[in-house]
Amino acid sequence: MKIAYxxxxxxxxxxxxxxxxxxxxxxxxxxxxxxxxxTVFDNASTELGVREQLTxxxxxxxxxxxxxxxxxxxxxxxxxxxxxxxDYTYIIESDMIHYGLNKLWSCAEYLDAxxxxxxxxxxxxxxxxxxxYDKDRPRQDSRRGLWQSHTNKVTGHPVKLDHSxxxxxxxxxxxxxxxxxxYQTMREVFAELRPxxxxxxxxxxxxxxQRYRRTxxxxxxxxxCNLNPYGAKAVTGSWTSEADLKKIGYQTTxxxxxxxxxxxxxxxx
Numbered sequence: 001m002k003i004a005y006x007x008x009x010x011x012x013x014x015x016x017x018x019x020x021x022x023x024x025x026x027x028x029x030x031x032x033x034x035x036x037x038x039t040v041f042d043n044a045s046t047e048l049g050v051r052e053q054l055t056x057x058x059x060x061x062x063x064x065x066x067x068x069x070x071x072x073x074x075x076x077x078x079x080x081x082x083x084x085x086x087d088y089t090y091i092i093e094s095d096m097i098h099y100g101l102n103k104l105w106s107c108a109e110y111l112d113a114x115x116x117x118x119x120x121x122x123x124x125x126x127x128x129x130x131x132x133y134d135k136d137r138p139r140q141d142s143r144r145g146l147w148q149s150h151t152n153k154v155t156g157h158p159v160k161l162d163h164s165x166x167x168x169x170x171x172x173x174x175x176x177x178x179x180x181x182x183y184q185t186m187r188e189v190f191a192e193l194r195p196x197x198x199x200x201x202x203x204x205x206x207x208x209x210q211r212y213r214r215t216x217x218x219x220x221x222x223x224x225c226n227l228n229p230y231g232a233k234a235v236t237g238s239w240t241s242e243a244d245l246k247k248i249g250y251q252t253t254x255x256x257x258x259x260x261x262x263x264x265x266x267x268x269x
Contacts, residue, residue, distance in 0.1 A: 004183065006091045009050070020094060023097065027101075031102070041064070044067045088183060091177050096224075106218075121173060123179075127219045153202055154174065170216055174206075178223075196258075198255055
C-alpha cells in the first residue's frame with residue numbers, strides 16, 4: 001500500500017505562525033521518518049520565518065505565488081501525483097495535532113481488506129462516549145470544538161456504527177478531507193468539483209458518498225485540533241467570521257472554489 005501525505009499551510013498573521021510551529025514539532029515527534037514523504041503546499045505565507053521553518057523540516061515544500069485556498073492546494077497536489085499514483089491520501093491541516101499517527105497504517109490495511117469502505121475518519125472520536133461528539137444533541141460537557149452531526153446529511157438518516165475489526169468501525173458517517181481517503185476517488189471527486197463556481201464540504205461528501213456508502217472510523221482517533229478550540233483568539237476558518245478572514249487575506253473553506261491552474265504559479269523551495 002502507498003499513502004501520499006499533504007500538509008497545507010498559510011500564515012498571514014502571527015497566530016497561525018505560532019500554531020504552525022507547534023504542528024511541525026508534533027509531526028517530528030510523532031513520526032520522525034515521515035517529513036521527507038510529506039508534500040507541503042504553502043499558500044503564500046507572509047509571516048517571517050515560515051518558509052525557513054518548513055524547509056528545515058520537509059523536503060518537498062511548494063509555495064504558491066498567491067493564496068488560492070485549501071481546496072485549490074489539494075487539487076494541485078492530487079494532479080501532481082498522477083504520474084505515480086498512491087493508493088491513499090492523507091491531508092494534514094494546519095492546526096492538527098497527532099497522538100496516534102502510527103495507527104494510520106492499520107487504517108490502510110483495513111481499506112485494503114474492505115474494498116466497499118471508502119475511507120477512514122481519523123479525527124478524535126470515542127465510540128463509547130459518542131454522545132459527547134454529537135452536534136445534533138448538545139450537552140454541557142460536549143466536545144464542542146470536535147463535535148459533528150450524527151445525521152448523514154446526504155440521506156437524512158441517523159448515522160449507524162457497526163463494529164468491524166479491532167478499533168475500526170464501519171459507519172454511515174460521511175468522509176472528511178483530513179481522513180485516509182482513496183486516491184482515485186479523490187481525483188474523480190475533485191474533477192467534478194473543479195468546474196463549479198462555488199461548492200461546500202457537503203458537495204464533496206455527497207460525491208464521495210455516491211461512490212462509497214460506508215466510511216470507517218478509528219475509535220479514539222489519531223489527531224485533534226485543540227490548539228485552536230472554539231472561542232480561541234487564533235484565526236481559524238471554522239470560527240473566525242468571513243469578513244475578518246477576508247480582511248486579513250485568508251480564504252473561507254466552508255464555501256469554496258478551485259482556482260484554474262493558469263491563475264497561479266507554484267515553485268519548489
